[in-house]
Amino acid sequence: MSEYNPSEIESTIQKLWNDENRFKSTPDEREKFYCLSMFPYPSGKLHMGHVRNYTIGDVISRYKKMQGFNVFQPMGWDAFGLPAENAAISNKVSPAEWTKQNIEYMKGQLNSLGLGYDWSKELRTCDSDYYKWEQLLFKKFYDKGLVYKKKSMVNWDPVDETVLANEQVIDGKGWRSGAQVEIKEIDQWFIKITDYADELLESLDELDWPENVKTMQRNWIGKSEGAHIDFKLENSNEKLTIFSTRPDTIFGASFLAISPQHKLAIDLAKENIEISNFLEKCKEVKAAEADMAKAEKLGIPTGLDAIHPLTGKKIPIWIGNFVLLDYGTGVVMGVPAHDQRDFEFASKYNLVITQVINKENTELPCLEKGILFDSNKYDGMHSEEAITSIIKDLQSKELGEGLVQFRLRDWGISRQRYWGCPIPVVYKDGEASVVEESELPVKLPELPEGSGPIPLSQNEAFINSKDGYKRETDTFDTFMDSSWYYARFPSADNDKDVLDENSRYWLPVDLYIGGIEHAILHLLYSRFFHKALRDLDMVDGDEPFKKLLTQGMVLKDGAKMSKSKGNTVDPQAYIDKYGADTVRLYMMFTSPPEQSLEWSESSVEGSFRFLKKLWKLVDGRKLESIQEPSSISDEGKNLRQKSHSTLQKIQNDYDSRYSFNTVIAAIMELFNAIPDNFKEDSATEEEVFCLNETIIFILKAIHPIAPHISEYLWQGFAQNILNENIDSSWPKFDSKLMEASGFQLVVQINGKVRGKISLDKGLDQKEIEEAAKSIENIRNNIEGKEIRKVIYIKEKIINFVL
RNA sequence: GCCCUAUUGGCGGAAUUGGUAGACGCGCGCGAUUCAAAAUCGCGUUCCUUCGGGAGUGCCUGUUCGACUCAGGCAUGGGGCACCA
Numbered sequence: 001m002s003e004y005n006p007s008e009i010e011s012t013i014q015k016l017w018n019d020e021n022r023f024k025s026t027p028d029e030r031e032k033f034y035c036l037s038m039f040p041y042p043s044g045k046l047h048m049g050h051v052r053n054y055t056i057g058d059v060i061s062r063y064k065k066m067q068g069f070n071v072f073q074p075m076g077w078d079a080f081g082l083p084a085e086n087a088a089i090s091n092k093v094s095p096a097e098w099t100k101q102n103i104e105y106m107k108g109q110l111n112s113l114g115l116g117y118d119w120s121k122e123l124r125t126c127d128s129d130y131y132k133w134e135q136l137l138f139k140k141f142y143d144k145g146l147v148y149k150k151k152s153m154v155n156w157d158p159v160d161e162t163v164l165a166n167e168q169v170i171d172g173k174g175w176r177s178g179a180q181v182e183i184k185e186i187d188q189w190f191i192k193i194t195d196y197a198d199e200l201l202e203s204l205d206e207l208d209w210p211e212n213v214k215t216m217q218r219n220w221i222g223k224s225e226g227a228h229i230d231f232k233l234e235n236s237n238e239k240l241t242i243f244s245t246r247p248d249t250i251f252g253a254s255f256l257a258i259s260p261q262h263k264l265a266i267d268l269a270k271e272n273i274e275i276s277n278f279l280e281k282c283k284e285v286k287a288a289e290a291d292m293a294k295a296e297k298l299g300i301p302t303g304l305d306a307i308h309p310l311t312g313k314k315i316p317i318w319i320g321n322f323v324l325l326d327y328g329t330g331v332v333m334g335v336p337a338h339d340q341r342d343f344e345f346a347s348k349y350n351l352v353i354t355q356v357i358n359k360e361n362t363e364l365p366c367l368e369k370g371i372l373f374d375s376n377k378y379d380g381m382h383s384e385e386a387i388t389s390i391i392k393d394l395q396s397k398e399l400g401e402g403l404v405q406f407r408l409r410d411w412g413i414s415r416q417r418y419w420g421c422p423i424p425v426v427y428k429d430g431e432a433s434v435v436e437e438s439e440l441p442v443k444l445p446e447l448p449e450g451s452g453p454i455p456l457s458q459n460e461a462f463i464n465s466k467d468g469y470k471r472e473t474d475t476f477d478t479f480m481d482s483s484w485y486y487a488r489f490p491s492a493d494n495d496k497d498v499l500d501e502n503s504r505y506w507l508p509v510d511l512y513i514g515g516i517e518h519a520i521l522h523l524l525y526s527r528f529f530h531k532a533l534r535d536l537d538m539v540d541g542d543e544p545f546k547k548l549l550t551q552g553m554v555l556k557d558g559a560k561m562s563k564s565k566g567n568t569v570d571p572q573a574y575i576d577k578y579g580a581d582t583v584r585l586y587m588m589f590t591s592p593p594e595q596s597l598e599w600s601e602s603s604v605e606g607s608f609r610f611l612k613k614l615w616k617l618v619d620g621r622k623l624e625s626i627q628e629p630s631s632i633s634d635e636g637k638n639l640r641q642k643s644h645s646t647l648q649k650i651q652n653d654y655d656s657r658y659s660f661n662t663v664i665a666a667i668m669e670l671f672n673a674i675p676d677n678f679k680e681d682s683a684t685e686e687e688v689f690c691l692n693e694t695i696i697f698i699l700k701a702i703h704p705i706a707p708h709i710s711e712y713l714w715q716g717f718a719q720n721i722l723n724e725n726i727d728s729s730w731p732k733f734d735s736k737l738m739e740a741s742g743f744q745l746v747v748q749i750n751g752k753v754r755g756k757i758s759l760d761k762g763l764d765q766k767e768i769e770e771a772a773k774s775i776e777n778i779r780n781n782i783e784g785k786e787i788r789k790v791i792y793i794k795e796k797i798i799n800f801v802l
Numbered sequence: 803g804c805c806c807u808a809u810u811g812g813c814g815g816a817a818u819u820g821g822u823a824g825a826c827g828c829g830c831g832c833g834a835u836u837c838a839a840a841a842u843c844g845c846g847u848u849c850c851u852u853c854g855g856g857a858g859u860g861c862c863u864g865u866u867c868g869a870c871u872c873a874g875g876c877a878u879g880g881g882g883c884a885c886c887a
Contacts, residue, residue, distance in 0.1 A: 212806045212882075219805070219883050226887080244887060257887095297885075322885040332887045340803090341885055407886055516881080589827070590814055596880090598814060603828050610827085612842095652818075662816070665826035672826090746822045751868035753822055777855095791867050797821050801867045 004615035006579025010708040023116040027505040030070035034506045035061045038514030039076045042102035046109045048554040051571045058115045062704035066730040074489040075117040079126035080420045085453040094447045095419040113580045121492040125481035132441030133498040135424040139434045156184040190410040197406040209548040213519040222407025229400035231306040243328030248386040251375040254352035255334040257320035262330045282321045309399045413477045418453035420475030427470045483525040512545035552596040581706035582608040588660040618713040629686040636690040643694045646670045647733040747772045748799040
């Protein structure tokens with residue numbers, strides 16, 4: 001008998017796993033389970049969020065393995081990105097070197113947590129072994145028409161000096177730097193994610209994902225059904241096309257508004273100083289006012305009129321700062337009576353307000369859909385009917401068409417950074433072409449020792465390709481790297497093929513675990529990649545991640561742990577002090593995975609205490625036989641009843657609920673239920689049998705969560721008799737043993753608990769009623785009153801309604 | 803403004819299909835052990851109480867024999883989206 005010494009046990013067991021290659025996975029006949037946790041950015045060291053994320057993944061992986069699944073759990077590094085460049089500048093170490101050192105340290109940390117990864121499939125996005133395939137995929141997307149280049153207004157982050165995707169602009173500020181984003185025009189590469197907008201929206205329904213994540217994606221994709229409607233300009237052959245979701249309100253249209261960035265506005269500004277001044281003013285407001293929705297509505301008349309396509313009346317054309325160029329057509333029809341925003345604008349500039357829709361069964365105009373009036377032949381129609389009818393009529397006159405509009409824009413992937421994957425494109429005479437497959441990878445040039453990052457645009461040797469070609473100097477958005485790594489993992493050690501038969505075998509990911517902060521960006525891009533890869537016949541299935549688990553934040557003093565708040569807790573200190581098993585146990589015990597977790601030192605102590613108790617019970621004990629004795633005492637039967645029913649509960653909690661906190665609570669309860677005399681030397685043979693069975697269940701049940709101590713104890717306790725590793729199988733519960741001989745009846749009067757009584761099973765309802773009435777408190781309550789009804793739930797509750 | 807989500811003891815949380823609210827753990831209190839402390843073990847721990855009981859899951863209504871659980875309304879916290887036509 002010895003003290004529980006976690007660091008010694010954990011390194012012994014980790015060495016064993018390593019020597020045995022315990023977590024190396026290859027395809028076989030078993031049902032497969034691909035469990036993936038979002039790979040980390042190698043920022044330096046693990047934080048608590050990582051520890052929680054990876055422990056959850058490891059617990060599920062180990063449990064699934066014990067259940068007989070062929071489990072694949074890989075790990076890698078999202079290794080390109082800006083922090084490496086910043087570190088390079090401040091530490092005088094190259095981004096490559098900085099990243100490599102961080103990976104080495106963090107890999108050691110992951111191993112010290114006892115995470116069962118198949119390191120033979122490790123990948124790093126900054127390795128050319130990885131990104132050459134990314135460049136190939138870019139080429140395949142290009143050949144398929146999914147990639148294009150255009151000059152466009154971009155979100156420019158002046159601090160990070162790079163372009164940001166719309167998804168990376170939060171409240172008008174850069175998602176990483178927090179700097180006010182400027183609008184700038186640059187040549188950019190784009191991926192046509194919008195080609196898949198409909199499918200990205202539709203197939204959300206089939207996914208076993210948290211509803212809030214699916215809703216966020218739906219909102220982001222933002223599908224609206226409506227129509228394009230043409231308005232001819234007066235005295236001209238030109239026309240303006242508007243987009244509206246409410247063609248039924250068209251008879252209320254009293255003006256058109258165009259975006260300040262619309263071509264017509266820019267043309268007018270060339271000749272009109274007032275308009276020119278107005279456009280300048282709009283730019284200033286846009287840059288200054290982060291919250292666009294609260295910005296004041298500004299407008300200026302163009303002096304031009306449009307002809308209403310159905311009434312033939314003249315309506316004025318305005319420039320309005322609230323009209324977005326890149327949504328719809330950059331032109332809207334103003335219907336002040338039935339749109340809040342149009343109303344504000346019309347009120348301010350004294351524009352005509354015409355009501356054409358009444359709320360159903362009333363004479364009251366409304367913003368919502370209703371019944372049309374003053375709308376010629378459409379009078380009396382309901383909005384829905386009118387929309388269909390008006391679109392049909394416009395279509396036949398070639399004045400418009402019904403269509404679907406998305407909020408989602410194409411994905412701008414060019415970044416003006418050094419530490420990223422070079423975009424494999426070369427130029428000659430201004431003509432762009434994608435680098436041939438045989439020429440890949442286009443390697444990121446190495447930097448001189450101790451050098452900070454040098455942008456590719458300043459690297460002459462890199463720019464000048466052969467035959468007078470010039471290289472593209474932008475690198476990919478790092479979200480490109482992380483959009484397909486899940487598919488590469490199974491093929492990560494294949495340098496001949498990007499996605500081989502292993503990827504076909506393991507995909508899709510059965511369970512993907514990570515933070516909610518990736519609900520839109522990363523998860524949407526990955527879904528797009530998977531669909532595009534499917535259409536290239538490189539993967540099977542429509543979706544990459546079958547089930548998604550979003551783990552909650554780790555909090556300290558009620559706030560998210562973050563460097564800026566100064567409330568971080570270094571997990572390493574706790575691993576060193578208590579061991580990985582205690583940290584894992586604590587993390588899983590203190591909150592369900594999806595909820596936030598409040599870090600508490602004293603509670604960590606509590607988890608440690610339990611492992612010490614477990615150690616004390618099992619260490620030095622040896623299983624001599626698993627032969628079931630011929631007779632077992634009532635006390636023994638009670639323990640077995642508890643053991644077997646607890647095992648069933650645990651299985652259910654692991655399987656269908658990912659409710660690890662209740663798994664642990666149940667294990668502790670079972671542990672507490674062991675009678676003291678069963679543990680003593682004087683215990684009888686049958687008592688020892690029942691105890692041993694309980695120990696086996698406890699070790700097995702806690703193994704996914706605290707794998708080191710359980711495996712170590714297992715070796716000493718049972719391995720010589722049961723002759724298998726602890727994770728080779730999951731024990732079976734016997735439902736026959738789970739039945740108790742008696743039960744406790746709860747007695748209610750008018751639905752309130754008024755008494756309890758222990759009874760034997762098998763009594764009929766009359767006997768139960770009599771027994772219940774014999775309780776003193778019940779008798780007193782019933783006396784002199786009429787029992788109107790008796791409700792009896794078998795062997796649970798009896799309720800007397802008086 | 804719209805959408806999602808949460809609200810249960812001093813604290814983290816449990817109650818899985820409407821059927822004993824507070825499992826399990828932390829903390830706290832008392833006791834054992836110890837010269838003492840740490841560690842460990844035992845008992846207690848929702849609130850009120852005249853010790854018979856009574857009340858209680860953010861608030862208000864309702865459905866039901868019975869509501870943390872279902873329905874309608876409201877409040878507060880967290881998250882997402884937002885001149886999206």
